[in-house]
Amino acid sequence: MMTLLFRALALFALLGSSMAHATPGDRGPLLLAAASMQEAMNAAADAWAAHGHPRPVLSFAGSSALARQIKAGAPADLFLSADEEWMDDVERAGLVARGTRVNLAGNRLVLIRPASKPVSLRIGRAMPIARALGDGRLAMADPDSVPAGKYGKAALTALGVWPSVESKVARTDNVRAALALVERGAAPLGIVYATDARANKSVAVIGAFPVGSHAPIRYPVARLTASRHKDTEAFRRFLLSSAGRAILTRYGFSAP
Incomplete structure (x- = not known):
């Protein structure tokens, strides 16, 4: 339990430093994403910002660590997991907004x-x-x-x-x-x-x-119930759009 607490506090500190110079009105939604999504999600965030939106805040780690941090109260808007089991875990805890979970990509x-x-x-x-x-x-x-x-x-x-x-x-x-x-x-x-x-x-x-x-590799994405950012749902839909999927394809991800 103490280890989980320390991990949660470490995430809060990381997020606090990444948002220290941003107000809720000039930063984008916070996406917690699997480590393997770093290049693709940075490209997606850049593309979203290029359309005049505040750039999403991105935090990457193992899906297991991110799921535990969400359950510990991490102030996130979206979760992108590298497998369905950790998304299931967050969903069972009642932390996934109903109807927003979608498989975004696949991998080898x-x-x-x-x-x-x-x-x-x-x-x-x-x-x-x-x-x-x-x-x-x-x-x-x-x-x-x-x-x-x-x-x-x-x-x-x-x-x-x-x-x-x-x-x-x-x-x-x-x-x-x-x-x-x-x-x-x-x-x-x-x-x-x-x-x-x-x-x-x-x-x-x-x-x-x-x-x-092995089981099929699928990356589910979902909006979290704690999200209050006005752009969260729009950015989630952008990831699922043809433009978002083209970015994923460019970085080697397959259809889910």
């Missing part, structure tokens, strides 16, 4: 390596991933709570190799932290979304995990 799960370090490995059943790791670690978001990690664990389990790598996993708070470990060469292999790998030239994709090896 990939295995990556540092771009400068070739690895001979093909994704498939019983693949020798533990041997490819050697003494190194497999970077992935926390498989017990963070969506990318849960998808990754499911895929490795379906391929019959999870028991061989479970003790070698370097667990991170979000998918971008896992990406950073591989980028720096601190981990020889990592599991991230295809869009994360696409956004970073310091990593290379070994291959994509079979679609049927």
